[in-house]
Structures are given as structure tokens and as C-alpha cells.
Amino acid sequence: VDQRGxxxxxxxxxxxxxGRFVVTRKLGWGAFSSVWLARDRLNDRHVALKILSxxxxxxxxxxxxxxxxxxxxxxxxxxxxxxxxxVLPFLEEFTFESFAGQHVCFVTEPLSFNVPTLRSxxxxxxxxxxxxxxLVEDLLKGLEYLHDECGIVHSDLSPSNIxxxxxxxxxxxMHQLAEEPSTIYGFPHTVSPKDLPFHxxxxxxxxxxxxxxxxxxxxWVITDLGEAQFTxxxxxxxxxxxxxxxxxxxxxxxxxxxxxxxxxxxxxxxFIAGQWLFDPKRSDDIPMEIDHLAQITQRTGEHFNEAxxxxxxxxxxxxxxxxxxxxxxxxxxxxxWTEMLENAKARxxxxxxxxxxxxxxxxxxxxxxxxxxxxxxCLTLDPAKRISAKEALNNPIFEDS
Ligand code: ADP
Ligand code: MG
Numbered sequence: 265v266d267q268r269g270x271x272x273x274x275x276x277x278x279x280x281x282x283g284r285f286v287v288t289r290k291l292g293w294g295a296f297s298s299v300w301l302a303r304d305r306l307n308d309r310h311v312a313l314k315i316l317s318x319x320x321x322x323x324x325x326x327x328x329x330x331x332x333x334x335x336x337x338x339x340x341x342x343x344x345x346x347x348x349x350x351v352l353p354f355l356e357e358f359t360f361e362s363f364a365g366q367h368v369c370f371v372t373e374p375l376s377f378n379v380p381t382l383r384s385x386x387x388x389x390x391x392x393x394x395x396x397x398x399l400v401e402d403l404l405k406g407l408e409y410l411h412d413e414c415g416i417v418h419s420d421l422s423p424s425n426i427x428x429x430x431x432x433x434x435x436x437x438m439h440q441l442a443e444e445p446s447t448i449y450g451f452p453h454t455v456s457p458k459d460l461p462f463h464x465x466x467x468x469x470x471x472x473x474x475x476x477x478x479x480x481x482x483x484w485v486i487t488d489l490g491e492a493q494f495t496x497x498x499x500x501x502x503x504x505x506x507x508x509x510x511x512x513x514x515x516x517x518x519x520x521x522x523x524x525x526x527x528x529x530x531x532x533x534x535f536i537a538g539q540w541l542f543d544p545k546r547s548d549d550i551p552m553e554i555d556h557l558a559q560i561t562q563r564t565g566e567h568f569n570e571a572x573x574x575x576x577x578x579x580x581x582x583x584x585x586x587x588x589x590x591x592x593x594x595x596x597x598x599x600x601w602t603e604m605l606e607n608a609k610a611r612x613x614x615x616x617x618x619x620x621x622x623x624x625x626x627x628x629x630x631x632x633x634x635x636x637x638x639x640x641x642c643l644t645l646d647p648a649k650r651i652s653a654k655e656a657l658n659n660p661i662f663e664d665s
Pocket of ligand 1 (some may be wrong): 294296377
């Protein structure tokens with residue numbers, strides 16, 4: 265059996281770099297990595313270790329090299345930028361060998377929940393509007409930093425890549441250790457990282473809820489630069505998870521930083537409405553991209569530029585009909601943004617009824633209207649006209665505007 269390639273089966277208590285890092289718990293995992301909390305005994309601090317799967321698995325050596333270069337550029341860019349605290353702080357990297365091959369390991373600041381985990385603790389899984397506005401503001405600052413300071417497109421802005429910064433890591437870890445003694449686990453290397461023992465930092469959400477109740481603002485961080493790309497070369501490869509994919513990516517056109525803003529618009533909708541904005545489906549006679557573009561036209565009420573569609577239609581070898589015709593054929597009904605407004609209002613009042621004294625602030629419809637306008641500005645079809653992170657931060661719906 266060829267054992268090369270794949271995840272590294274980290275054990276609690278395991279040491280790296282000649283005993284400098286001691287693994288204390290598992291923080292999470294992704295398609296090509298598992299992430300662990302460790303004690304850095306040299307600097308007497310907690311760190312997160314993102315251990316990539318070995319070469320030979322799906323992730324290529326080039327991908328790992330890019331993530332490493334991106335992280336290095338982040339670390340050497342302007343730390344006084346307002347977006348710096350909202351992008352994962354990279355400390356250093358090392359590599360090690362296992363039976364599976366060579367693993368790259370990124371050492372970063374340990375953070376807390378990702379968005380899906382935090383959301384799972386909330387009644388009816390919907391964030392209060394105030395929390396969403398803070399979250400989006402932090403993401404915009406992080407994106408402004410990536411786009412304008414670092415020349416980087418994130419290309420994979422998604423809920424599991426947005427993490428909460430803990431108020432006090434030591435306090436939370438101490439609290440948790442008292443409850444859950446750490447154990448050494450053994451398992452075969454073929455085990456998927458989702459089966460490994462999982463103890464997210466602050467798996468007990470109470471400290472957060474208490475602190476945010478007493479007015480402390482949550483701070484959010486953009487992580488996972490695994491798909492990030494430098495803007496100094498023209499970008500065309502397929503990127504982003506499909507539901508959050510910008511139209512220019514769907515159509516295979518050249519793209520840049522505005523694709524992150526598109527994803528942000530989709531996410532903001534999702535956080536308010538509790539469901540995906542776009543949910544493209546493949547069927548017998550409709551390819552998924554066409555369904556997706558149709559949903560986009562339908563929900564934004566905007567039409568694609570004829571020349572852009574023609575170009576796309578030609579590439580897709582559907583020369584007999586123009587893209588416009590194709591799209592209109594598959595639009596069942598015109599979606600109303602008022603529908604979303606009503607949904608949001610209903611959810612908000614529902615949150616009120618639940619009686620949560622969490623940081624929920626009752627949103628008035630004027631505010632919800634402003635939010636919808638903002639989401640639409642993120643979902644402008646023409647990337648050249650789409651709002652930038654910098655412009656978006658001037659919107660009075662955000663605290664620091
Ligand atoms: P992948 O590229 O494999 O998706 P990520 O960087 O997104 O890897 O990490 C996978 C998961 O691990 C995240 O969704 C998150 O839950 C957790 N995680 C990643 N980095 C950290 C960190 N610095 N602190 C705490 N948890 C983290
Ligand atoms: Mg990820």
C-alpha cells in the first residue's frame with residue numbers, strides 16, 4: 265500500500281521542532297489540513313499549527329508554496345493598517361517528514377470559533393443584525409488590507425474561514441482544561457481528520473456571550489490563505505466555493521479583488537436570511553453555471569452586458585442562442601428584494617421574542633433597507649463597478665465609517 269500523501273495523524277501531546285511546540289488540542293480541519301493548538305515553549309505562548317497534508321495528495325506543492333508566499337507577504341506588510349488585525353497573523357513555518365511525505369506547518373495566532381460553529385450555538389441559527397454589521401465591517405477591513413496593501417485576492421472567503429478572536433485565550437483554555445483532561449489518542453494514518461479528537465478553544469461559548477452582553481465587541485479575523493492569489497498576474501483559474509462564486513469567475517473571465525466583495529455580499533445575505541443567496545443546481549438540460557447566472561440575474565434584477573454574455577455563450581459552444589435568451593429561459597419568476605426584507609424583519613422580531621439578551625439590537629426597517637442597498641452594491645455584476653472594500657467602509661451602517 266502506498267502510504268504517501270495525505271493528512272498527518274497528529275497526537276495530543278506530540279512535540280515538533282525538537283520539543284519546542286507541544287500539541288494540546290485540535291482546533292479544526294479543512295480539505296488539506298488539520299489545525300492544532302500547541303504550546304510554544306520557546307516563547308511561552310499558545311500558537312495554532314496548521315499542518316498541511318503531504319505532497320502527493322490532491323493539494324499540490326505549488327499550492328503550498330503559494331500559501332507560504334502569501335503568508336510571508338502578509339507578515340511583511342504594514343501592521344498599522346486598520347485591516348491588519350483582521351487577517352490571520354502568521355508567525356513562522358517549518359516542515360517535517362512523516363511516512364506520508366513532507367508536511368508544511370504554518371504557525372499562527374490561535375483563534376476561536378469559526379462562523380458555522382458559533383452560529384450553531386445561536387437560537388434559530390441566525391445572527392443578530394448588530395453582530396452581522398460588526399462582522400462585515402471587520403471583513404471589509406481585512407479585505408481592504410489584503411487588496412490594497414498586500415495585492416492579494418483571498419479567493420475563498422467562506423463561513424469556515426472566518427474566525428472569532430478570543431477575548432482571553434488563557435482564561436478559556438484553563439477553564440476548559442479543568443473540564444476535559446487531555447488524552448493521547450492513537451489512530452491509523454488513514455483516519456480522516458474529522459474523526460480526530462476535537463476540542464475547539466472555548467468549546468464552552470459562555471465567556472463570549474457574557475462579555476458581549478456587557479458591551480464588549482466581538483472581533484473577527486479572515487483566515488485560510490490556502491486559495492489566495494497575487495494580483496500582479498492576470499487571474500482566470502476557477503476559484504471560490506461554488507455558491508459564493510462571482511459571475512466573472514463562473515464565466516471564466518479575467519478577475520481580481522472584486523470577487524471577494526461578491527462573496528461578502530452573498531455571505532451577508534446568508535447571515536441575515538439564514539439561507540444561501542444562490543444555490544445553483546445542475547439538471548438534465550441546464551448546466552449548473554447557467555442556472556447560477558440565471559439566479560444572479562433574477563435576484564439582483566440586473567442583466568448581464570450583452571457582449572459579455574455573447575462571449576461566454578461562444579466559449580460554452582452554445583452559439584445558436586445568445587446568453588440573454590438562455591438566461592431568460594431559465595428564470596422562473598422575478599425575485600423581489602422585498603421578500604428578503606420581509607424575511608429579515610420576521611427573523612429579527614423572532615430573535616426579539618426569544619428574549620435573547622445577547623448583543624441583539626432590534627433593527628428598524630430603515631436600517632434593514634440600508635443593509636439591503638449595501639448588499640446590492642457588493643453584488644454589482646460588473647466587477648469594475650462593484651463597490652471596493654475601502655469605499656464600502658464609508659457606509660454609515662458601519663461603526664467606524
Ligand atoms: P483549509 O485550507 O484546509 O480549509 P483552514 O485554514 O481553513 O484550512 O483551517 C481549517 C479549520 O481549522 C478552520 O475552519 C478553523 O475551524 C480551524 N482553524 C484554522 N486556523 C485556526 C486558528 N489559527 N485558530 C483556531 N482555529 C483555526
Ligand atoms: Mg478553510
